[in-house]
Amino acid sequence: MEATTQKIELSVTVNGTRYERAIEPRMLLSDFLRHEIELTGTHVGCEHGVCGACSVLMDGEPVRSCLMFAVQTQGREIVTVEGLGTVDALSPVQQAFHEAHGLQCGFCTPGILTTVTAFLETNPNPSEEEVREAISGNLCRCTGYQHIVDAVLLAAKKKQAS
Amino acid sequence: MKPAPFAYYAPTTLDEALSLLSEHGYDAKVLAGGQSLVPMMNFRIAQPAVLVDINNISDLAYINAEEGGVRVGALTRHHQSETSPVMARHAPLIYSTMPKIAYPQVRTRGTFGGSLSHADPSAELPTLTTTLDAKFRLVSQRGERWVSASEFFIGLYTTALEPDEILVEGFVPELPPRSGWSLQEVNRRKHDFALAGVAAVLTLDESGICQDARLVFLSVGDRPMYAERASNLLKGQTLTPEAIRAATELATTEEIDPGDDIHATADFRRHLAKTLCQRAIEQAHQRAQGKQ
Numbered sequence: 001m002e003a004t005t006q007k008i009e010l011s012v013t014v015n016g017t018r019y020e021r022a023i024e025p026r027m028l029l030s031d032f033l034r035h036e037i038e039l040t041g042t043h044v045g046c047e048h049g050v051c052g053a054c055s056v057l058m059d060g061e062p063v064r065s066c067l068m069f070a071v072q073t074q075g076r077e078i079v080t081v082e083g084l085g086t087v088d089a090l091s092p093v094q095q096a097f098h099e100a101h102g103l104q105c106g107f108c109t110p111g112i113l114t115t116v117t118a119f120l121e122t123n124p125n126p127s128e129e130e131v132r133e134a135i136s137g138n139l140c141r142c143t144g145y146q147h148i149v150d151a152v153l154l155a156a157k158k159k160q161a162s
Numbered sequence: 163m164k165p166a167p168f169a170y171y172a173p174t175t176l177d178e179a180l181s182l183l184s185e186h187g188y189d190a191k192v193l194a195g196g197q198s199l200v201p202m203m204n205f206r207i208a209q210p211a212v213l214v215d216i217n218n219i220s221d222l223a224y225i226n227a228e229e230g231g232v233r234v235g236a237l238t239r240h241h242q243s244e245t246s247p248v249m250a251r252h253a254p255l256i257y258s259t260m261p262k263i264a265y266p267q268v269r270t271r272g273t274f275g276g277s278l279s280h281a282d283p284s285a286e287l288p289t290l291t292t293t294l295d296a297k298f299r300l301v302s303q304r305g306e307r308w309v310s311a312s313e314f315f316i317g318l319y320t321t322a323l324e325p326d327e328i329l330v331e332g333f334v335p336e337l338p339p340r341s342g343w344s345l346q347e348v349n350r351r352k353h354d355f356a357l358a359g360v361a362a363v364l365t366l367d368e369s370g371i372c373q374d375a376r377l378v379f380l381s382v383g384d385r386p387m388y389a390e391r392a393s394n395l396l397k398g399q400t401l402t403p404e405a406i407r408a409a410t411e412l413a414t415t416e417e418i419d420p421g422d423d424i425h426a427t428a429d430f431r432r433h434l435a436k437t438l439c440q441r442a443i444e445q446a447h448q449r450a451q452g453k454q
Contacts, residue, residue, distance in 0.1 A: 008170065025170035025213070026163050028204075047164060048201035055267050061241075062267045067200040071170060072217060115267060136353050137265020 015083030032070035041081040052138035055111035081110035093155040102151030104142035165203040194276030231335040236275025255343040284355040284381040292386040293361040293378040302327040315385040341365040342449030346438040358434035362442035382420040389413035
């Protein structure tokens with residue numbers, strides 16, 4: 001139980017890779033991901049918990065990375081959008097967003113993909129209403145959400161078929 | 163970096179946390195889910211010199227059924243309350259309201275004790291616990307005390323907590339038989355903070371007369387607004403449309419204190435409160451009669 005405004009040694013697993021860094025306690029998880037380990041797939045929008053763009057998975061659960069300090073992830077497992085799939089092998093959710101045109105500018109997309117990935121683990125066969133609830137914490141200013149909802153429903157089908 | 167610098171402690175026991183609070187007093191803030199505190203720190207509205215992170219005190223997270231009610235640990239996440247069969251059975255008003263609180267990513271982190279200690283007058287849990295006449299156990303190195311919800315919420319973001327105390331758990335009494343409940347609110351967007359809202363609980367006697375009633379409003383005052391006179395007016399009455407209108411009128415003209423802000427005028431909030439109050443009493447009445 002060390003207390004300091006000085007740097008703290010953090011050890012955290014992100015997308016399966018262990019990272020060790022000395023950081024200030026006030027560093028937000030979102031800034032840690034982007035600036036310290038240079039995973040810029042996690043986008044930062046409002047930085048006060050409204051937009052959802054920075055959502056990542058911590059131990060499988062969706063959290064807003066702008067509302068956590070990186071030091072709070074000591075020993076935890078984080079998954080960002082980079083951990084979902086690769087350009088050559090998209091995850092079922094990413095593939096569905098591609099096919100259903102579930103994005104335009106793409107700024108909100110990383111937060112939505114991580115949130116939806118966790119959601120479909122707990123609710124593999126959701127109704128449209130449940131999908132809308134699941135993404136209620138993610139703002140998209142381009143699509144009007146319809147294609148995002150279509151993409152999530154398509155992703156559910158793909159996952160069930162596979 | 164957005165937040166101001168602070169010294170960070172992550173105790174693993176309640177004793178350690180209490181000792182830190184005792185040592186640092188007003189300079190320290192407790193960090194639970196962080197879904198209100200961290201945004202305030204990002205804006206630098208809050209600049210605590212010391213942060214006591216209680217997330218590693220895992221024995222503060224539980225929902226236990228007990229004689230006469232349910233005991234909820236401070237570190238219980240909203241997501242746990244939202245999915246808890248014990249909460250559904252023993253505190254259905256809280257259980258059914260959980261999905262209305264913010265968004266999935268916030269409910270993953272947000273905690274029962276954090277929401278209560280933050281005491282935002284537009285948040286649901288302060289109003290629900292006041293409506294259900296819950297009580298909270300406040301612990302410090304000096305000892306512990308139980309404080310009822312109505313005594314706990316003092317004003318805007320202000321509670322009975324002393325700087326060296328932590329709210330460690332709440333006890334929510336179960337409603338007696340022939341009781342009904344309702345929470346009604348209006349938001350600009352679903353899951354946002356309510357522009358106005360009200361919770362109602364009613365208990366009927368065997369002949370259907372209202373035996374007990376509590377109406378508590380949110381977002382129309384500096385704390386959960388318990389409309390005591392309107393609640394008393396319902397007692398001993400058959401809940402006719404006239405009786406419901408009379409209580410609603412009294413509550414929303416004399417027992418709330420809405421303010422103006424960018425989202426709504428005071429008049430509009432009062433108007434909403436009136437419509438919602440009537441609906442809440444009606445729905446609670448239906449439930450008490452076993453009709454819902």
